[in-house]
Amino acid sequence: MKITIIAGARPNFMKIAPIIEAIKKKQSEGVDIQYRLIHTGQHYDKKMSGDFFEQLGIPEPDANLEAGGGTQAEQTAAIMIRFERDLLENPTDLVLVVGDVTSTMACAITAQKLQVKVAHVEAGIRSGDWTMPEEINRLVTDSITNYFFTTSEKANENLRKNDIEEGRIFFVGNTMIDTLLKHRSNFRKPRVWDELRLSERAYIVMTLHRPANVDEEGKLRVLMDEIIQHSQGMPLVFPVHPRTAKILQKLGVSHPRLHMIEPLSYLEFNYLVERAKAVVTDSGGITEEASVMRIPCMTLRDNTERPETTTMGTNELIGTRPKAIRPAMERLFAGKWKQGGDIPLWDGRAAERIVSRLLIEFQNTEASAATAAV
The missing domain is CATH 3.40.50.2000 (Glycogen Phosphorylase B;)
Incomplete structure (x- = not known):
């Protein structure tokens, strides 16, 4: 064959x-x-x-x-x-x-x-x-x-x-989870871990790239402000998609706790996810990986093609409204985020x-x- x-x-x-x-x-x-x-x-x-x-x-x-x-x-x-x-x-x-x-x-x-x-x-x-x-x-x-x-x-x-x-x-x-489980023991510490003096469960990983979140400049600025304001002093590690980087640079978005870094390799990125307090994303694949690793995941979308990550995993759809960030962060830091469980097969x-x-x-x-x- x-x-x-x-x-x-x-x-x-x-x-x-x-x-x-x-x-x-x-x-x-x-x-x-x-x-x-x-x-x-x-x-x-x-x-x-x-x-x-x-x-x-x-x-x-x-x-x-x-x-x-x-x-x-x-x-x-x-x-x-x-x-x-x-x-x-x-x-x-x-x-x-x-x-x-x-x-x-x-x-x-x-x-x-x-x-x-x-x-x-x-x-x-x-x-x-x-x-x-x-x-x-x-x-x-x-x-x-x-x-x-x-x-x-x-x-x-x-x-x-x-x-x-x-x-x-x-x-x-x-099959994406096949890859995750096979390579989990080989996750590789990125340089940024030591450079930012990160420690387990004491930082948040971010990824944003979808047009609904990054194309409207005013909305993106407010979204970033809400995330920064309500993340309770934690570092925000943001491997930035090139398209998003250009928009953020134009807006002048910056903060001492916001660390916009170059995209990471697969093993390095998942090293950060596995040890994070939470993930804030609009990516479908990351919601799958975070759910399997039992890491709280906030998805800035109004819908998902992977509903099993919300019904059985650690993912929650919080929408694209910036005002949805605060209550989600409050639940996270109050220890009220769902634990998730095994997803069949x-x-x-x-x-x-x-x-x-x-x-x-x-x-x-x-x-x-x-x-x-x-």
Whole structure:
């Protein structure tokens, strides 16, 4: 069996790393399974070259489509054109896409037009917010997917509502958590830990990048003021997204306790999260990691595509209104934040389940084709 694996942005690589490892394990057992890794080049991040691949044990991609830059439409077109060429030159039995970035949607469409089956890892998640480009990517990808690998029962329900047959939905768990659990013992102390004299449970980690929070300059300033004012003297460690950094610099936002630092590597960032008092974020993936590590997480969004982090984890949606910060901080420092619990199948074995299921489905397809030829 030949599988072409697609990744286009930093979170994608965290999700595909354990899948590649599971494939290699099957190969070591004598199973006839091969993979080809394609980096679409959608996002470039210096922390994703060199040390990032080494830290997560990801091999260098077999091809980089270098399709970054431009508008979303231009990027989608570039990915499709270049991936089509690569797919024609390197035939495969299946294209595996993960997550919900532009590369996910563009490569799924390209594969289906060439009559190549598609497997979507992290299928079925929905925010219900069509202003998010990721939501459009999810909807389109799931409308043309053959095999749906899900992270939660809620995702299963979403797919059933769209009349997806039960036999094509596979509840396997979360490959991002596979990566987290595998590397947790290897988290690496960043330089900023000693530079800022940080100590466990005595600082807050922040990440902000979504347009609803950072595009309205006046609102962003008030949001930052509220966080600073109500964080009870704790240092705020803020690895800043380049886009957000430009806006904050323009606004002149600064404070002695606000430490805006360069983006960190995967192992360094999670070292900080694991030891933090809390996380303030608008990122979906971070809510998953914080929940598994039982770190209080305040999400500055009005919706989430990962509701299991709020119903079973440590995440709470507090919305995008700056005035929501104070009561949330008061609950945190009063020790009234929820503890969270185990989330079903987030146990570090999702990738094993995915690869095993793909092999079964491929064998079934081969057997059906052989029977039809008789």
